[in-house]
Amino acid sequence: MAISGHWAFAFGVLGNIVSFIVFLSPLPTFYKIYKKKSTEGYQSIPYVIALFSSMLWIYYAFLKTNTTLLITINSFGVFIETIYVGFYLFYAPKKARVHTVKMLLLTVVGGFGAIILVTQFLFKGAARGQVVGWICLVFSLCVFVAPLCIVRQVIKTKSVEYMPILLSVFLTLSAVMWFFYGLLLKDVNIAAPNILGFIFGILQMVLYAMYRKKENLIVREQNLAEVQNPVIILDDNKKIPELTEEQIIDIVKLGRLVCSGKVQMASALHQNAAKEEKLSSLQTMEA
Numbered sequence: 001m002a003i004s005g006h007w008a009f010a011f012g013v014l015g016n017i018v019s020f021i022v023f024l025s026p027l028p029t030f031y032k033i034y035k036k037k038s039t040e041g042y043q044s045i046p047y048v049i050a051l052f053s054s055m056l057w058i059y060y061a062f063l064k065t066n067t068t069l070l071i072t073i074n075s076f077g078v079f080i081e082t083i084y085v086g087f088y089l090f091y092a093p094k095k096a097r098v099h100t101v102k103m104l105l106l107t108v109v110g111g112f113g114a115i116i117l118v119t120q121f122l123f124k125g126a127a128r129g130q131v132v133g134w135i136c137l138v139f140s141l142c143v144f145v146a147p148l149c150i151v152r153q154v155i156k157t158k159s160v161e162y163m164p165i166l167l168s169v170f171l172t173l174s175a176v177m178w179f180f181y182g183l184l185l186k187d188v189n190i191a192a193p194n195i196l197g198f199i200f201g202i203l204q205m206v207l208y209a210m211y212r213k214k215e216n217l218i219v220r221e222q223n224l225a226e227v228q229n230p231v232i233i234l235d236d237n238k239k240i241p242e243l244t245e246e247q248i249i250d251i252v253k254l255g256r257l258v259c260s261g262k263v264q265m266a267s268a269l270h271q272n273a274a275k276e277e278k279l280s281s282l283q284t285m286e287a
Helices: 002-024 027-036 045-063 068-091 094-122 125-157 165-185 188-228 245-286
Strands: none
Touching: 002 068, 002 165, 027 068, 045 068, 045 094, 045 125, 068 094, 094 125, 125 188, 165 188
């Protein structure tokens, strides 16, 4: 039992480390949003669901024993996901902003508040922990499935630009760590959702690799077409830079060389034609 507890603690620490990276993995996405000053095709669903899930796991951890590692990582999750959602709302267009606010009110305010009220008044003791545990299980699945909302867009556009592959990779690793943590603690609510989390993570990585390869092939074909069919566009609004005196002299010299080369070639062809004509006339006279 003691050995199992030590292993559970080890996997819990590893789960904290990997989950910490999971929470930080969207940073490149938000850096792109910051650079472009727009959320473009990015979705807020994964971050709202992750925020809600972290809040639920903190509530569940307070109802159980020996779950300090759940509290530490999910407290950080609530902090960082709140920043993500706020950042998204700042740069999102009006329609996406309204949609995100509705989701926040529905899940974080209404949903979480309703869960606390219902479980506190209708359930007591171990039953309360079991109910909250099953709710956490369901929404943990939502966290793993949430990035799949982008799959339709990836298939439609044949582009993986808006698929956060780092999130998929680290969610898969996190699922492995928390599965063994829950298994060693004999907590089904922690272990079970991470099985599907692992499966969904692998599917996302396979999808990314498949469409990434196609995208690179399309880009190479487009570049080849541009090289084979170059198009020069002159902008009337832009002035052609003035040439210096040295550049003008170089162009004149190059022109003379080209012209002299053409003259020499024409002269050589004329001489060869004259020789052939003279040789032909001599052969005619001998005959």
